[in-house]
Amino acid sequence: xxxxxxxxxxxxxxxxxxxxxxxxxxxxxxxxxxxxxxxxxxxxxxxxxxxxxxxxxxxxxxxxxxxxxxxxxxxxxxxxxxxxxxxxxxxxxxxxxxxxxxxxxxxxxxxxxxxxxxxxxxxxxxxxxxxxxxxxxxxxxxxxxxxxxxxxxxxxxxxxxxxxxxxxxxxxxxxxxxxxxxxxxxxxxxxxxxxxxxxxxxxxxxxxxxxxxxxxxxxxxxxxxxxxxxxxxxxxxxxxxxxxxxxxxxxxx
Ligand SMILES: *Cc1c(COP(=O)(O)O)cnc(C)c1O
Numbered sequence: 001x002x003x004x005x006x007x008x009x010x011x012x013x014x015x016x017x018x019x020x021x022x023x024x025x026x027x028x029x030x031x032x033x034x035x036x037x038x039x040x041x042x043x044x045x046x047x048x049x050x051x052x053x054x055x056x057x058x059x060x061x062x063x064x065x066x067x068x069x070x071x072x073x074x075x076x077x078x079x080x081x082x083x084x085x086x087x088x089x090x091x092x093x094x095x096x097x098x099x100x101x102x103x104x105x106x107x108x109x110x111x112x113x114x115x116x117x118x119x120x121x122x123x124x125x126x127x128x129x130x131x132x133x134x135x136x137x138x139x140x141x142x143x144x145x146x147x148x149x150x151x152x153x154x155x156x157x158x159x160x161x162x163x164x165x166x167x168x169x170x171x172x173x174x175x176x177x178x179x180x181x182x183x184x185x186x187x188x189x190x191x192x193x194x195x196x197x198x199x200x201x202x203x204x205x206x207x208x209x210x211x212x213x214x215x216x217x218x219x220x221x222x223x224x225x226x227x228x229x230x231x232x233x234x235x236x237x238x239x240x241x242x243x244x245x246x247x248x249x250x251x252x253x
Contacts, residue, residue, distance in 0.1 A: 005235030012057035042230030118160035131169035167207025185222035
């Protein structure tokens, strides 16, 4: 798929309107309300100048994969009305940076990291909304817990009172095979449903952070409550995806 680079407020407004209406349409198709679904614009690689235009067009929460890039933008855009979501794998030694500015974190996948975040958060006297990342594609290279590890992990997370678990997050398989993509999303929903039935206190709102530019409509059909959309709003990225997560191939089409 080709995504035009958005430069002007008009470009951003029309991209946002288009994505939003597709979200609403996908929701309607399965009897859901579009208003149940949060659109999280993902701004990685997009320079600050264009982010100011995007914020002006209504992007008041932005997702970034890498903490250093996010922190740099946070500082450069401190005068703007914008909050930051870290959506990519995090090393334990970056916990302090996340705590210093991030609003939410979508890729929690280890107890060591949970412990490091909680320790920093307690010192800072604040909490953090988190989504637990699950590897639903079965690819060795993908980050995230296995489905078998999830229940025990959620139980152990209760030790970290500053982490507010909002739900689960996943990246689907990168393939043009829609049914295999759908299976990943469906698995995440099933895991969420099971926890809801057996231990509802462990999963907060039971949110599902899943779906990106190439597959957010499928994710919504399968129950996504947050879609993380970059290229369909900002335009094509030149950086290959394997810069952001280990994968055999790059691109998701
Ligand atoms: C970049 C990224 C996205 C958005 O991908 P697009 O193809 O730009 O929509 C979603 N989730 C994560 C974890 C990402 O790093």
